[in-house]
Amino acid sequence: MPITSLANLSTLKKILFIFLISSFIAIQQTPSMALETKSCPAPNPLCPPDTSSPRATLNSFLANVTIAIDGWRKKSNSPRTYQAFRRAVDTLDFSTTPKDSTTVVQIERIIMLKEILDRISLPPDDKIPDAAEVRATYLTTWTIPDTKIKIVRIANGPRRGEFLFSPETVQNLKQYYKRIKQEPYKTNSTAGIYNEIINGKHTAYSFERQARFRLRPVDTSSPRSTLEGFLDSVNRAFAIITKVNQSHSTMTKAKILEAQQAADDLFERAIDTLDLHDVPVAHREDVGIESVLLLKEIIDRLPLPQIDFVPDAAMVTAQLASQKEIHGKSYQYHWRFPNTEIEIVEIKEGERQGQFLFSAETVRRLRHFYQQIKDHPYRPDYLTAASPEEYIPPEKTEGFYNHYISTPGVLVPQAHLLSTLINNFPDSLKKAYGKHPLWQWLALAFSIAFILLTTYMAFRFIWVPAKSQKRPLRDWLRLLLPLVIISATYIGVYFLTKEANLTGDLLVTVVTGGKVLLILVSAWAAFSFCNAAAETITTSPLMAKEGFNATILKLTSRVLGAVAAGVIIVKGGQRLGLDMLPLLAGFGVGGLAVALAAKHTFANIIGCLTLLFNKPIKVGDLCRYNGKQCTVEHIGLISTRIRSSERTIITVPNADLAQMALENLQLRDKRLFNTVIQLRDETTPEQMRWILIKLRELLLGHPKVTPNPARVRFIGYGDFSKDIEIFAYLNCQDQNTFLAIQEDIFLRIEDIISESGSSTAFPSQTIYTSRDNEVNLEQCQHIESEVQKWRSKGQLPFPDFSEERREELLDKLEYPPKGSQSEKPLSGPSNPLKNKPKK
Structure with missing residues (x-):
């Protein structure tokens, strides 16, 4: 409220206002009311230490730390010991001490302060400022005489007004203790407590210190x-x-x-x-x-x-x-x-x-x-x-x-057996040559010999015999060679660095050489493992050895193996301190040059991927290549092998094969039956009608002919014939079945033509030297009368059969024909309309 407004207030309000202002000023100019608080009884766990003055803070610290030390020495974990420790800690200001919240630092600081106070002369209590003197003199800092240990009043924060050992004092206690630790203790001191706490094995300090060292x-x-x-x-x-x-x-x-x-x-x-x-x-x-x-x-x-x-x-x-x-x-x-x-x-x-x-x-x-x-x-x-x-x-x-x-x-x-052996070496072996004793040079030679001998033995007795084995056993046996080299190299490097204890430039050389060998052989082992795993899977009875899945699995395993090997090399080089960016950039430039030089090879690889993922063909498929039927035998990374009908092998680059219009005969669901029958010109219209009807009945009745489409049409006149085209699809895929069905249909057509009294025309000129046999008039009259009956009854099936007649005719013929040597029908789907319910 502005001072000018006081005149407008009543006398009572003026008095109250002046009293509030005076109280506020007094609070700002005097220590906190916390100075008037007294320490509550020690057994109360919530009781804070008395920090209302330097005297109270010093006495509270000494009393509580003595209780805590007594509990530690008695190995007491009682609440009283812990509460005394916490109250002693609360008299110190840890605000600038590193890791102030850890038990290790808190215990260390209060014990160091206690050790210091046990060695220096403290003034009598009446010479240490109490709460009354603080209020009278507005005291904010008190220093123990002849020391740098200060107790200061906190100016801000939740502990404002309390007297604590200053942050600078707490932070420098280690230095103060080191300067005075050789001085004698005073009477009634807790002598030796620092060594007991620091070197003890069953204290909170030692427990947390061990954990801290591990971390x-x-x-x-x-x-x-x-x-x-x-x-x-x-x-x-x-x-x-x-x-x-x-x-x-x-x-x-x-x-x-x-x-x-x-x-x-x-x-x-x-x-x-x-x-x-x-x-x-x-x-x-x-x-x-x-x-x-x-x-x-x-x-x-x-x-x-x-x-x-x-x-x-x-x-x-x-x-x-x-x-x-x-x-x-x-x-x-x-x-x-x-x-x-x-x-x-x-x-x-x-x-x-x-x-x-x-x-x-x-x-x-x-x-x-x-x-x-x-x-x-x-x-x-x-x-x-x-x-x-x-x-x-x-x-x-x-x-x-x-x-x-x-x-x-x-x-x-002394923790290793090798030390005893080295101590018993003669002086000649301990003599230094090039900053290293002779026995270390001998250890280096022994390790190199061990690695070389182990590698030779693995090559001689594992790698070479593996050549006579079949896959995948051969691949797994060959994987043992890099694993043996890795093991021998690791043992040799470990022995030289940990047991023989090489140092200096020799150590760096050995470690670098060993790591390089381990990296390269590990990359080799990773690639070999992927290859062996793929070979094992592809030889499984559940997977076709040369099928699409086997091919893509082998290709994928090689790619994964190459990627794994590359990652091992790059990561290993980084651990050795090599800058891999220039190396990778060099690989990029070199890879571009290789790609340009081997563009046809990469084109074939991409063609292989196209064939594998688009699947226009697969191993075992019957295809038409350059107008010839061939069978696919192998799809490789670079080329594809196909076998011709003459049983020869044709190798086609994948890049060319992927761009060709491939005709995969294996994927046909039906086979086309398409032929033209050429009848003699003497065939009468009624005969033609009868033949057409019987041929249509043949297609509809044959169980291996699809009814839709199944066409028989008189398509025109040739130079020497009347032409009928038959167009239908047969329910079969393979060539042998198709030829058998086609043969059966041709024989039935021959029977129909012969029964009609007509015959097929010949594309040639005939010079008759004798009287030609006339057309069988009786058969012609019979056929014509039968067609007339169909016409008179309105049953003439032109241009096509009625729906009822089609249903009657479906699958009426026997196939294979009666008397055939086949005991059961040839393979292939049956007529889909055979079991269709009649309307």
């Missing part, structure tokens, strides 16, 4: 966390290996294997601080381990920088904000190890974008850096105490790299 998370949020994480991981791995070396004779095999797993997990965390994106995937594990050891050997020979000057997350954020204003978003943050070219840089793209890792350039040049400094002595221990404000880890991994390259390829050699 390989690593803090790379800043150069400081990356450097510390790297040094800590390698130092701890070296400590484990040193312990095993000193006491392996008293350790069980299970304990040694457990130590090996722990060392491997730590090394994986150290490898995660390196940018290995330039290293081929196939080499990353071996190159990563060697790079970690080389980098640690270099750092162990240099004075470490003051840890406070190594940028943490807050320093990185501030510097990035200022630099991006100048350089834009393309600015890449980097920190260089003092007086070296070793850099930790911000990753700008990819899966690890935003993380800080030792740069790819640093990893690439590590061997060069090591060669320059390997003769320099390790960092002397007295530098550790150069300044109480400077943290320099006393741990050094002296000789770690030489130990690794001279033993079997594991971090804990």
Whole structure:
């Protein structure tokens, strides 16, 4: 409400308004009302710690962490222990601490703070500000005397007004603890609790830490966390290996294997601080381990920088904000190890974008850096105490790299039987030649000989005998050869890299050569497998060996095999770090050249696909090729083989065959019967009518003649004859049946012509030297009288039979004819109108 409107209000309203304004101002100028709250009884699980003042926060932390430590030491999982731990955590501000929500980080920070407080002198309670002093002095920050540990009031958020250990304090507790951990404990302290919690095997910290190591998370949020994480991981791995070396004779095999797993997990965390994106995937594990050891050997020979000057997350954020204003978003943050070219840089793209890792350039040049400094002595221990404000880890991994390259390829050699054998080698075998001991060169020669001998034996006793076997057994036996080569190569490479522990350029050469061989032979095996599988299916009794399905299956298997082989080669090349794009582009250009040179071959392949998918013909079909009947015997990828009626083989290119007008005789559902009967000119019209009627009755009555269409027509006069055309379809497909039916019809036609008293005409001139036989007058008169009867009764079937007469005549004749040697009718569909019900 505007101040000018106060004059219009009553006196009471003015007083209330002024009271509200004053209260609002007082709230803004004084600490939160949370300062007045008192801690509720500890057994209440919902009870928050008392954080109303620095004194309350410090005392609440000490009281609750002591209860939690007591429960941990008693291995108590009671709610009281957990609630005390949560209340101790609630006195710390984790807002800038990486992975602040994990139990590991929370336990680690409160135990480190407790260890620090157990070693420093704390002022008396009356010297620590309480709630009353906070209200009186508007206190917002209190620092424990002679330390950097601060308790500050939260200005914003849901915990506004509470006093918590500051975010900077919580984030730097690890450094503070490392600086003071050599100091003695005070009286009544929880001495040794940090080692109990960190190294214990049955605590929540150890359980989550083991899971975290398996998942390989690593803090790379800043150069400081990356450097510390790297040094800590390698130092701890070296400590484990040193312990095993000193006491392996008293350790069980299970304990040694457990130590090996722990060392491997730590090394994986150290490898995660390196940018290995330039290293081929196939080499990353071996190159990563060697790079970690080389980098640690270099750092162990240099004075470490003051840890406070190594940028943490807050320093990185501030510097990035200022630099991006100048350089834009393309600015890449980097920190260089003092007086070296070793850099930790911000990753700008990819899966690890935003993380800080030792740069790819640093990893690439590590061997060069090591060669320059390997003769320099390790960092002397007295530098550790150069300044109480400077943290320099006393741990050094002296000789770690030489130990690794001279033993079997594991971090804990005692976990493998080969280490005992190597330790018993004479000194002559351990002498180095070209950076590697003699026994490693012998191991390399033995592995190569093993691969070659195994390949020769497989070729001699599997590949060669397979030639005498039939398919598909021959194809499966031949598939064994690439499988044997793959197995032998894998065993040889594994032995050289994991057991013989080759390193450096020799390691890269062996791994690359072995991987190339594995890729090529795997591509061969993939193609052979597809071919053998197709041959197995096509030889099944359920599939015609040379049929369409078999042909398309074989073609498909070859295409799939070629695609699988290509994918294996491309993916394998990528894992080896090869840029496959130029190779693929080269294949494209080369493929174009090959396609132009072999265009006829590709045309035949496309013709094969056309034949296979359009199916104008298939194996076994009777076709007409160049006017001759032929049988299709094989449809191949390039050409098709057909057998002529003379039993010769004709090979036709698929490209030509696909463009031809093929006549597939096998697909006929009926056969055409079409002939012209030439009667003598002396045939009378009545005879012609009788013959036409009887021929039509013949077609309708024959069970192998389709009634529609079935035509018998007087079509005209020839030079020497009267012509009758017969046009009908016979219910049959194959040639032999057709000829048999046609023969039967011709014989019946002969009978009809003979019965009519006429005869067929001859296309020739006849010179009569004797009196010609006259036409049989009696038969002519009989036929003419019969036709006259049909005419008088109105039954003359011209131009066609009536429907009733057609139904009476259907299938009346016997076929095969009576007296035939055939016991049953020839194959072929019967007349579809035979069983038609009469109207």
